[in-house]
Amino acid sequence: MATETTAVTPDTIMVVAMARLLRNGERVFHGVASPLPMVAILLAQRLHAPDLVYINITGGVNPLPESLPSTTVDPRLVHGSHVILRLADIFDMSARGDLDTAFLGGVQIDGQGRINMSVIGAYDHPKVRLPGGAGSAAILPTAGRTILWRTKHDPRTFVEKLAFVTAGGNVDRVVTPLCVFVKKDGRLHLESIHPYSSAEEVTRQTGFAVETEGVPFTPAPTAVELAALDAVDPEKVRLVEFA
Amino acid sequence: MIQKQTTLAEAIASVADGSIVALGGNTLHRAPCAAAHELIRQRRRGLELVKTAGAYDVDVLVGAGVADRVAAGFIGFENVFGLAPQYRQAAEQGRIQVKEHACYTVITALRAAVQGVPFLPIAGMLNSDLMQASGFKTVTDPYSGRELAAVQALRPDVAIVHVQEADEQGNGRIYGTVFEDDLMARAARRVILTCERLVSAEETARTPELTTIPGLLVSHVVVAPRGAHPCSCGDLYSYDYDYLARYIEACGSPERFQAWLDENVYGRVAA
Numbered sequence: 001m002a003t004e005t006t007a008v009t010p011d012t013i014m015v016v017a018m019a020r021l022l023r024n025g026e027r028v029f030h031g032v033a034s035p036l037p038m039v040a041i042l043l044a045q046r047l048h049a050p051d052l053v054y055i056n057i058t059g060g061v062n063p064l065p066e067s068l069p070s071t072t073v074d075p076r077l078v079h080g081s082h083v084i085l086r087l088a089d090i091f092d093m094s095a096r097g098d099l100d101t102a103f104l105g106g107v108q109i110d111g112q113g114r115i116n117m118s119v120i121g122a123y124d125h126p127k128v129r130l131p132g133g134a135g136s137a138a139i140l141p142t143a144g145r146t147i148l149w150r151t152k153h154d155p156r157t158f159v160e161k162l163a164f165v166t167a168g169g170n171v172d173r174v175v176t177p178l179c180v181f182v183k184k185d186g187r188l189h190l191e192s193i194h195p196y197s198s199a200e201e202v203t204r205q206t207g208f209a210v211e212t213e214g215v216p217f218t219p220a221p222t223a224v225e226l227a228a229l230d231a232v233d234p235e236k237v238r239l240v241e242f243a
Numbered sequence: 244m245i246q247k248q249t250t251l252a253e254a255i256a257s258v259a260d261g262s263i264v265a266l267g268g269n270t271l272h273r274a275p276c277a278a279a280h281e282l283i284r285q286r287r288r289g290l291e292l293v294k295t296a297g298a299y300d301v302d303v304l305v306g307a308g309v310a311d312r313v314a315a316g317f318i319g320f321e322n323v324f325g326l327a328p329q330y331r332q333a334a335e336q337g338r339i340q341v342k343e344h345a346c347y348t349v350i351t352a353l354r355a356a357v358q359g360v361p362f363l364p365i366a367g368m369l370n371s372d373l374m375q376a377s378g379f380k381t382v383t384d385p386y387s388g389r390e391l392a393a394v395q396a397l398r399p400d401v402a403i404v405h406v407q408e409a410d411e412q413g414n415g416r417i418y419g420t421v422f423e424d425d426l427m428a429r430a431a432r433r434v435i436l437t438c439e440r441l442v443s444a445e446e447t448a449r450t451p452e453l454t455t456i457p458g459l460l461v462s463h464v465v466v467a468p469r470g471a472h473p474c475s476c477g478d479l480y481s482y483d484y485d486y487l488a489r490y491i492e493a494c495g496s497p498e499r500f501q502a503w504l505d506e507n508v509y510g511r512v513a514a
Binding site for chain 2: 031096136138
């Protein structure tokens with residue numbers, strides 16, 4: 001399939017990269033405002049992780065939604081579930097170390113993989129009041145690992161050091177429209193660059209220093225992955241994150 | 244038997260200015276919006292709102308000047324409409340005090356109230372700037388010496404919860420996701436319950452295990468069909484995209500927002 005010529009788009013490569021990071025059998029959670037993780041988890045279940053346990057903020061476990069919602073607290077995300085967890089059940093699961101992987105977003109992400117979801121500017125007199133970190137300050141330090149994602153990649157989003165840290169903790173990977181970072185020794189390192197981007201672009205758009213030497217391209221989505229993605233998200237609900 | 248079933252106006256009249264009010268539901272789903280609109284119509288002032296993740300309900304209450312304190316983990320319209328316009332502006336202009344929680348600290352604060360203890364320790368949190376910004380303190384585990392975040396009990400004066408079914412004594416049934424509405428009901432001093440439809444006491448007695456909100460905690464029961472609108476209510480109705488789009492649009496200027504309130508809230512009398 002080396003001759004696959006379908007143009008790789010940010011939404012497909014991000015969702016596919018996120019899905020590839022998931023392992024069969026693990027418990028994976030996403031919260032509010034998480035269309036890309038929702039699609040990535042369903043995609044992983046269809047591809048290589050049929051026994052992955054998908055838990056979302058509605059309390060649904062392994063739901064089989066008949067269509068995908070733009071709000072990830074939607075009642076559709078309990079359809080097909082055999083139980084409905086309380087929110088408390090989910091946070092407790094993370095707190096006691098029984099949640100393997102959480103997806104969390106960050107409006108800003110720094111070189112240590114910490115996130116800001118709270119304010120731009122002073123906390124008491126913010127220039128921009130952001131929504132808040134939802135569960136992240138409790139989940140990031142306690143989940144087995146966290147995969148962060150952000151659909152924007154520029155120097156104001158990826159900064160060396162955050163002015164306000166909403167949460168920090170067990171970050172494993174960060175998936176962006178340009179690349180995948182992996183956290184090692186307390187720092188984010190470039191793991192792969194998406195096929196349509198370049199070392200130069202990633203360096204220019206990132207507010208912290210990145211080592212690009214020898215970093216490979218993210219393998220383009222295969223025909224099998226793209227077909228599965230089309231089956232999981234035929235209406236491309238994931239694009240709501242790029243609006 | 245105490246008469247609990249009443250009108251929305253009478254139920255909301257029992258909420259004093261300055262009260263701490265917990266709101267059921269989560270983001271665009273099963274939020275008690277009819278009750279929020281009535282709080283606006285009655286020009287309640289100085290409320291503190293408590294919620295894990297809020298959207299329209301918190302935003303419109305802040306915009307209408309009803310609430311001046313918000314304790315929550317997340318306030319936003321998710322990817323559907325993004326940032327919460329009224330909440331955001333009010334916070335940026337210093338008109339409201341934001342106590343940003345993690346959703347889990349809201350749950351823990353309610354649990355402490357449920358248990359009648361002043362605080363509870365919690366995992367995580369320590370490496371968050373919210374510790375300082377929101378005034379969370381730490382406690383030392385007397386057994387291991389380990390330091391933990393300590394979340395202060397939060398006892399709402401009233402929890403307002405919208406459910407699909409309730410009997411006239413306030414035994415409420417939630418179909419679908421409960422979020423933490425059952426916890427809120429137990430943490431608050433009392434509950435105002437709005438419901439899509441009334442069921443008989445014989446019906447709730449037949450299957451009491453379906454009762455999520457115990458009537459003994461409820462002071463007022465109100466029949467409010469579509470009482471979560473413009474938010475969703477389980478599988479009964481979805482959120483109203485067009486209504487919310489018009490709301491977001493109206494938030495573009497104070498004049499348009501006022502006109503929007505006049506038309507959609509003040510101009511509509513509660514059922």
